[in-house]
Amino acid sequence: MPDLTDMAAKNLKIAILSGKGGTGKTLLSVNLASAAIDSVYVDCDVEEPNGHLFFKPKWNIETEISVKIPQVDPHKCDGCKRCVEFCKFNALAYINGKLKIFDDVCHSCGGCQIICPQRAITEKDRAVGTLSIGDSEGVHVLSGMMKTGIALGIPVINELLSQCGSFEDERPIFIDCPPGSSCIVMESIKDADYCLLAAEPTMFGKHDLEMVWSLVELFKKRHSVVINKCVDQSDPTEEFCNENGIKILEKIPFDVELGTLNSNGRIAARESKKYRDLFSSLLEKIYREVSHEAAVDSER
Amino acid sequence: MKIAIPADDKNIDSTVCQSFGRTPYFLIYDIDTEIADFIDNSAASSQGGAGIKAAQAIVDSKVSAILTPRCGQNAAEVLTAAGILIYKTESSSIKESIAAFKEKRLDQLQEIHAGSHGHGG
Structure with a gap:
């Protein structure tokens, strides 16, 4: 097998995503990051991060993430409602001579502060989550966790992704995305060089794959599919990929041993040669796809 | 006394809209004079916070x-x-809703739903 460390493009960002939870995003992410050894694993599933349960890292850094939200000085506010009319997200209301601010609806654009003729609006910090950075056998582990009750994960994901390229040594970055195809997923794949779509060989799996596939197509992201939990029967997901010319990079069999290791919070690629080889081989295929496509791109 | 009702159409014979924040119109009805006035709900097309914007318009009316x-x-x-x-x-x-209100047959709304805030943006 070729040396994967040499093949890895520097700071290559690989996003692993899927239409629904439970298809194997985290399985793929933690095992690929472990197979790559000197890598970065970023858990962008900030609503329910679970990558750290596998890596069990020693956290070296834990910091609070906050956003700016407006606060009003009621003595300065003269009720002109310019801020209320300006806010595209309708985070402000003016009732009975008082400005009411909906913190959860605010997207921290700062516009209300700028537009206020009375300069009655200032900004304050609002804690939205925490960022933890640790190490696990050579893998830098970054994990974001939203604070309970916070509605939007985007600021936490932004902070995670801005931190993941900050390591001095250049290494591949594996981004474990939230499930689905909503804003938080878009934010997670925004800067990715390559997208790996985890899918299941079922009708539901096909449906959910179609959603994320539409998303990566829309974002013009290079991508391929890994079908997880494959059994020996007809597979609508595979048919869908073939019909649409989507490359299937790997088919991981439905495997009790792999399932058991994973459900016990163990990283299969670290536990046995069989799985180390499986994920190293998948990683090699990803690197080949990236370098091949890069070559195709440069010819265009 | 004036009351408001989310309306599917600008017509007193129309139906009550199932959504408050994203109703196309509001009927502003004066119980005493029986004058019906319809306003467009500009919040209907909001990306987010439609309920807040619609409520602001109701407050202002x-x-x-x-x-x-x-x-x-x-x-x-x-x-x-x-x-x-x-x-x-x-x-x-x-x-029928106006009649029920006049005859004090309507209860105050107890179940306030959490809405779908945050999922749009």
């Missing part, structure tokens, strides 16, 4: 009560802060 089948948390907060009472409609007919 100086009604005392709103008759609606459903209401989200943020909208309810705005309406309540302005002292506007929220009544639950039982019929899909606007006329």
Whole structure:
């Protein structure tokens, strides 16, 4: 097998995503990051991060993430409602001579502060989550966790992704995305060089794959599919990929041993040669796809 | 006394809209003069926070009560802060809802739904 460390493009960002939870995003992410050894694993599933349960890292850094939200000085506010009319997200209301601010609806654009003729609006910090950075056998582990009750994960994901390229040594970055195809997923794949779509060989799996596939197509992201939990029967997901010319990079069999290791919070690629080889081989295929496509791109 | 009702159409014979924040129109109805006035709900096309914006328009129209089948948390907060009472409609007919309100047959809306805030953006 070729040396994967040499093949890895520097700071290559690989996003692993899927239409629904439970298809194997985290399985793929933690095992690929472990197979790559000197890598970065970023858990962008900030609503329910679970990558750290596998890596069990020693956290070296834990910091609070906050956003700016407006606060009003009621003595300065003269009720002109310019801020209320300006806010595209309708985070402000003016009732009975008082400005009411909906913190959860605010997207921290700062516009209300700028537009206020009375300069009655200032900004304050609002804690939205925490960022933890640790190490696990050579893998830098970054994990974001939203604070309970916070509605939007985007600021936490932004902070995670801005931190993941900050390591001095250049290494591949594996981004474990939230499930689905909503804003938080878009934010997670925004800067990715390559997208790996985890899918299941079922009708539901096909449906959910179609959603994320539409998303990566829309974002013009290079991508391929890994079908997880494959059994020996007809597979609508595979048919869908073939019909649409989507490359299937790997088919991981439905495997009790792999399932058991994973459900016990163990990283299969670290536990046995069989799985180390499986994920190293998948990683090699990803690197080949990236370098091949890069070559195709440069010819265009 | 004026009341507001989310309306599917600009017509007193129309039906009560199932959504408060994203209703196309509001009927502003004066109980005493029986004058019906329809306003466009500019919040209907909002990316987010439609309930807040719609509630602000209702507050600004100086009604005392709103008759609606459903209401989200943020909208309810705005309406309540302005002292506007929220009544639950039982019929899909606007006329019938007004009649029920006049005869004090409507209960105040108890279940305020959490809304779908945050998922859009």
